[in-house]
Amino acid sequence: MSEYDRRSVFRSYKRRSFLRGAGSLISAWALGSCSSANYGDDQYRLQLATAGKDVMWMPSSRAISMAMLHAAKTLATDLVYDLGSGDGIIPILAAQHFGARAVGIEYNGELVELSRRNAIRAGVADRISFRQADLFQVDFSEATVVTLYLGEALNAKLLPRLEKLRPGTRVVSNRFDLGSWRPDQMITEVPNELAMLWVVPAGLQGRWRVPAVLDLESDTVSIVQSHQMISVQINRRGINYVLGEGRILGNEVDLELQRADQQAPTRLKGRLTQGGKTIRFAMRQRDPSNKTQDISFERL
Numbered sequence: 001m002s003e004y005d006r007r008s009v010f011r012s013y014k015r016r017s018f019l020r021g022a023g024s025l026i027s028a029w030a031l032g033s034c035s036s037a038n039y040g041d042d043q044y045r046l047q048l049a050t051a052g053k054d055v056m057w058m059p060s061s062r063a064i065s066m067a068m069l070h071a072a073k074t075l076a077t078d079l080v081y082d083l084g085s086g087d088g089i090i091p092i093l094a095a096q097h098f099g100a101r102a103v104g105i106e107y108n109g110e111l112v113e114l115s116r117r118n119a120i121r122a123g124v125a126d127r128i129s130f131r132q133a134d135l136f137q138v139d140f141s142e143a144t145v146v147t148l149y150l151g152e153a154l155n156a157k158l159l160p161r162l163e164k165l166r167p168g169t170r171v172v173s174n175r176f177d178l179g180s181w182r183p184d185q186m187i188t189e190v191p192n193e194l195a196m197l198w199v200v201p202a203g204l205q206g207r208w209r210v211p212a213v214l215d216l217e218s219d220t221v222s223i224v225q226s227h228q229m230i231s232v233q234i235n236r237r238g239i240n241y242v243l244g245e246g247r248i249l250g251n252e253v254d255l256e257l258q259r260a261d262q263q264a265p266t267r268l269k270g271r272l273t274q275g276g277k278t279i280r281f282a283m284r285q286r287d288p289s290n291k292t293q294d295i296s297f298e299r300l
């Protein structure tokens, strides 16, 4: 696409308010995601920046799609949902190269038909379904991997639903972030392209009984959670004191506690178990043996 074409695409975006987010998508494309202006097959040919319901169509490159699926550690046991699936590239690669089942949600009926033909040509139609629907009306709570290439405003609108997915579900977004939810991983290996990975954290917010062996001056603590970040606090005469900080990756918990009598923080690595009632930690001994001791936090 020439510079002139690019500018005229941008002018037509400004004319048509329904192409929200297009400016950012055009920048993403201009940074090098795609190189050819015509896509589709002999039954449906489309151009970059074809209008979509809430955002225009721009394809993720094959390289970034593969990098996103790799970063999500996609397996044959996964169910990948691509929200706004375009010509189906991400669901098709998920099935072809990772053996996953996949669902593409796409509003444009011609793109849905094209995706189905593409899946047949790729020999993976039996593992994928493409649904013509508004992604904001679809229940995707069964997904174990969710992929996005939508734009900041649409990601922000989806955020409350993404955060409620099952702990451990991976969310991967091409180019656009999820606002206040910081990525667990930046996917930077494809030149001139960027994607981000989030792993839905388990909910640890609340009060927990902690074992006496930690010698924490109280046998209960509060865990305060913001997305995947946690802080462990105790309350002394109405004032909250932070004893430690950590992060959650799915059900895995990594925590550093500062104990009054020790200079170096105590590192705890653990996992939420028992339906969310117990965090089982391995605590490294502070003696030459370097052995670990099993301890648990119990939810109150």
Ligand SMILES: C[S@@+](CC[C@H](N)C(=O)[O-])C[C@H]1O[C@@H](n2cnc3c(N)ncnc32)[C@H](O)[C@@H]1O
Binding pocket: 025, 051, 052, 053, 054, 055, 056, 057, 058, 059, 060, 061, 082, 083, 084, 085, 086, 087, 088, 089, 090, 105, 106, 107, 108, 111, 133, 134, 135, 136, 148, 149, 150, 174
């Ligand atoms: C930037 S493209 C990304 C396509 C594909 N996910 C990829 O990465 O190649 C965004 C897609 O979302 C679709 N779309 C826009 N609003 C939608 C909505 N409300 N529901 C479903 N699809 C939508 C557009 O038609 C377009 O195909």
